[in-house]
Amino acid sequence: MAESVVNVSLGILRDLLVEETKFLLSVGGDVNKVKGDLRSMHALLMKADRERRDSPTLKLYISQLRDLAEKAENLLETYAVEVESKREGRRSLKEKFQRYICIMCECNSVHKVGKEARRVISALAELTNKLESELGRESSSHSKQEDERRRLLRQTYAHEVEHDFVGMGEDIEILVSKVKDETRRKRVVKIYGMGGLGKTTLARKVYHHRDLQSYARAWVCITQQFEHKAVFSKILKQLDSNAKVDGLEVEDMVTRIHSLLVARKCVIVIDDIWEDVHWEIIRKAFPVNCNVILTTRYENIAHQQSEPHKLRFLTQDEGWALLQKVADFSPVDADLKSFEDIGRQIASKCEGLPLSICVIGGILRQNEHTLAECRKINVNIGSYLRHGEGVEEYTRVKQVLELSFDALPYYLKPCFLYLACFPEDHKIGTEKLYLLWMAEGFISHQDNGPNETLRDVAQRYLTELAMRCMVQLHEAEIYSPRDKFDWCGVHDLMHDLCSSKAEEENFLKRIDASKYLCGSSSGRRLAIPSSMGNSISRLAISYKFGSVSSIGRLEELKDLRSFMLLKTGLLFGPHKIGFKEGSINFEMSQCLRILVVDCVEFEGGKLPSKVSELIHLRLLSLMFSNVRELPMSVCNIPYLQTLDLRDQYKVVIRLPNVIWKMKRLKHLFLGRRIEVIGGEKLRLEGLDELETLDEITSETARIADISKLIILRSLCVTVCDVDSMSLVSSNKNSQLCETKLVVKSCDLSSKKGREVLSGGLMSPSLATLDMYVCNMSGSFPYYKQGMCQNLVKLRLIDCKVKVDIMEFGKYPMLQLLLLEGVETTETLICRSNSFPQLKNLRLHHLEDLRKWEVEERAMPKLTSLWIDGCRNLEKVPDGLRLLISTPREIRISSMPVEFMERVKEEDYAPFVKLGNY
Structure with a gap:
């Protein structure tokens, strides 16, 4: 557990020392010395994490190192901000004179940094010596006995009997049939899933199945302490009871095992395998016809050689x-x-x-x-x-659950522990999680590959946690090429482990607001428990129902690095938490990196005035809060990466036109209704590190600036005129992965308008297209090669246009199609293999549509169908019977009585919801 606590600070320091060296001109040597010492410390901590996880002395040293790293980090950032601000260009004689004074101050600052760097070097050297001494000691005999006891407890054997066994009957039959099927190309089956699901139990049932008793069999449990010679020895002894393994070399054992299996029907169980490299070593002993069953917690073990069998939870x-x-x-x-x-x-x-x-x-x-x-x-x-x-x-x-945690690589441990911020059974938005991880510094610049952003790395980390069965990913109903999963969850027992580890290591603290409310219903107050102490680095407060007028004792906390108020129920509604000017003592919490105050009622509808003084702040989220105006000073937060101002659609937020000055801003989320103070359109040029822009409108933002955002990856924009649409459609930024385009009340009937629309449909980044009340005066562009290659959502609502729905069936990635109030052909024929990815089809108020036919293999993935107000449609197509096993939802409303009665007589009637929606 050692690494998970300090790796964050070490990674942040490493990145800072790389990025800010240009400001530390006179202390470069000392800075490099610190960097070298940190690398040595990192190697020691990796050893500590492997060998002495439970040492109280080691935990003390780790705590000291964390404090030291955070102190150095804040010093470097503060110095960089001060020097950078003072070195900005000045022109007047008075300013030049002031600059000379500033130079003297800078020299003093440099001296302080140099002095502090030498203190860090000295402290790191002392800690290194202590760690080396602690790790160099021989483990006590008691410790060795305890390790051996744990190893034996984890060891499994083929002869063990499962007295209490339920379910898995279908799993057993599937796996046995695979073993017996000699025509299979892949003869390795991988049973994987979360610890405690019964992987070993299932493997044992297959191993002892009556149909496999004549097979040559062997069972070996690997565990994390992999010893390849011992593994081969156990397998050989089971295959040949007369085998003499003493003195045999590994190469001889491998040869003997191979020769014993090559001409026989066989099944080998490798139970509890932890690393892919272990499998690569073991598999060399097995011939191609050998049936192998692996049990593992990792989805990626033997990925290329095996057929995966994911174990499900019990009903x-x-x-x-x-x-x-x-x-x-x-x-x-x-x-x-x-x-x-x-x-x-x-x-x-x-x-x-x-x-x-x-x-x-x-x-x-x-x-x-x-x-x-x-x-x-x-x-x-x-x-x-x-x-x-x-x-x-x-x-x-x-032990079962901790094994999974202990086996995590150092870079995933803090990411997993951070999930303790969220309550049990909470659907954790993946996008939000990525941003939090990045703001905390869990995602290092050294981990991203070519053309990969930190967000891409964060996404990779979450996927790896899922492949290790530590989290459960939920596939979005409609997903884009950039985001397949929209939220993740953690099993309750895994969440307990996460929370206990986080508190044990003083990593973070989460409290449920409902347990600490006091006062009357008209003025309830949240009182933070005094037992929590005053020094907490990360605090998350979750609440679901009820309004809270204020939070008590929050101002007493010091050294706060992350503060989150998370509403876990519906975001909309009257339930709010009051946040007064003095709720947080910003002077005591100058190190704050994350401030999430979603659904908060700020006193007077304003941010606390001292928020802009938080120079270390990385993420500021005011989503669904009552803030009506952003202060000019927000641009003075130099390290801010994420600004989230998404709100309820009724709220207008007034913005100063200074966001373009926030040079390190990477992710900007704006509300649908913004007003720029001063009347000019929002300037975006200058945001050279911006990766996410969600969302802007041509009425209030300078659309021409989008082309100057050179590393923009995700864009959500609303346009209301042809010129703005042209600027968006003609953007040649090769980094742009996803564009969500909303076109409102736009006249595209001219030649230029038709060309702009056709050109926009050829954009490889176009993922969502919504068109409302637009005039296209003719037909929607017909499909041609390369058109809408990544479009997943298309909505045409009350537009003056004629569409041939069959043309949309050629879009390769289209998953949602909504047509409302547009002109169509009388007959719709969904050809075979059309709409290959379509999941959600909504047909509303299509007066021209009379007949609808669905051929076999059309719309193979359809899960939701809505028909509303298509009054001339004669019937739901007969071909829909072929899809009945797939759709989860069929809704029909505002249709003629005859149509409704006909539907009730069909085979699919039980799937249909009739009425008005």
Whole structure:
């Protein structure tokens, strides 16, 4: 765990020392010395993380290093900001005289930095010596015995019997049939999933299946302490009981195993494999016809050689059945139905994880089976799962989950711990998570490859956590080439592990506002518990319902680096938290890097005046807050990367025309309704590091500046005239990955207008196109090669245009199509293989549409169909019967009575919702 705590500070220091060296002209030698010492310290910490995770002395040294790194980081940033501001050009004689005075001050600043750098060097050297001494000590015999005990507890054996087994019947049959199928090209099956899902149990059931008893078989458990010679020895002994392995070299063992298997039907189970390199070593012993079953927590193990089999969570019925078996239910209470109701609630709270169900079942088995006892356990199930109440199985649960955490590489540990900011069962927006990780410094510049941004690296990190089964990614209903997943979640037990580790290492603290409210309903106040202490680096406060007038004790906190107020319920609504001018003592929290105050009611509708003095701030989020005007001084926050001003559509936010001065701004989110103070359009030129611009409109922003944002990756823009649309469509920025274009009340009937529209449809970055009340005076452009190659959403609403819907079926990536109030052909024929990616089809008020036919293999991925107000449509197409197994949603409204009655008689009637929507 050592690395996860300090790696962030080391990474930030490393990047800062690279970026800011140009300002440290007179202390360059000392700065380089610090950089070298940090590299040595980093190597030591990696060793510490592997060897002595539980050392109290080591934890003390790590805490000292973290404080030292943060101190150096803030010193460098402050110095860079002061010198940079003083070196800006001055012209007048008076300013030149002031500049001479500033030079003297700078010399003093440089001297201070040099002096402080030497202190850092000295302190790092002292800590290095202490760490080396601590790590150089021989582990005690007790420690060695404990390590061996843990290893033996994790060891699995083929002969073990699973007494309590539920579900997986289909999985067993699938895997057995794969083993028996000698025509398969890939003979390796990989069972993967989160710790505690029952991967070993499933492998053991297949291994002992009656149809495979004649096969040559071997079972070997790898664990994290991989010893290839021992692995080959175990396999050889099981395949040949007379084999003499003593004195055999690894090469001889590999040859013997290969020769024993090459002409036989065989199945080998490699249980609990942790690294791909381990598989690469082991697989050399197996011939191509050898059936191998791997169990692992990592999706990417043996990725090219194996067929993946992802283990699912238990259903509610299966969870209840398993709980009954483990608990050995024979309730003395006569009310069996009540027992089942409570038991099902318990199983549901375990979220289908067999290991947690077995823990609770073990607790129930040790207690008297009374209704009162079951209710007690149901109410306090979280506590029982965390602490086990003396049940030995909990030790196994804790070990199983901690194994996954301990095996994380150093760069993923802080990313995982940061998930503790969010409450259980919260849908964590991936975009928000990326921005937070970047602002914290978890994503290093050294990790991004060619043409890769830090956001791309963050996305890669989250994917890796998912492949390690630490988080669960949710695929967006409609996804773009840039973003396939819109939110992620964490299983409750994994969240418990995350939260406990985060608090144990003083990494962050999260509190649920509902537990600390006081006062009357008209003036409720959130009182931060005094037990939390005054020195917290990261604080997240989550709240769901209810309004809070103010937050108490927040101003007493010092050294705050991250503060988040997270609304976890609906963003819209009356539930707000009041935030007064003095809520945070900014002088005590000058190191603040993240300030997330979503859905907050600021006193007077204004930001606290001292926010602009937070020179270390990276992320400022005011989403859905009541801020009506941004102060001019916001441009003085030199390191700000993300500014989020998205709001409710009724709110108008007044902006000073100074955002272009925020040179390090990378992600800018604006509300739909902004007003630029002074009347000019918002200037964007100068934002040379801007990657995300969401969203601007041609009415209030300088659209011509978009072409000057040379590394822009994501753009959301609304245009209301042909010239603005032309500027967006003709943008040649090769870095731009995704454009969301909204065209409102635009006259495109001219030759230029038609050319602009046709040219825009050829843009490879165009991902979303919404057109409202536009005049195209003719037909929508017909498809040609290369058109709309990445378009995933198309909405045409109340536009003067004739469309041939069949042409849209040629768009290769189109996933959502909404047509409303446009002219169409009388007959729509969805040809075979058309609309290959379409998931959501909405046809509203298409008066011309009369007949609709769907051929076989058209719209193969359709999941949602809405038909509304198409009064001349004779019937839903017969071909839709072919899609009935796929659609999750069919809605029909505002249609003639005859049409509705006809629908009720069709086979797909049970899938249809009739009415007005």
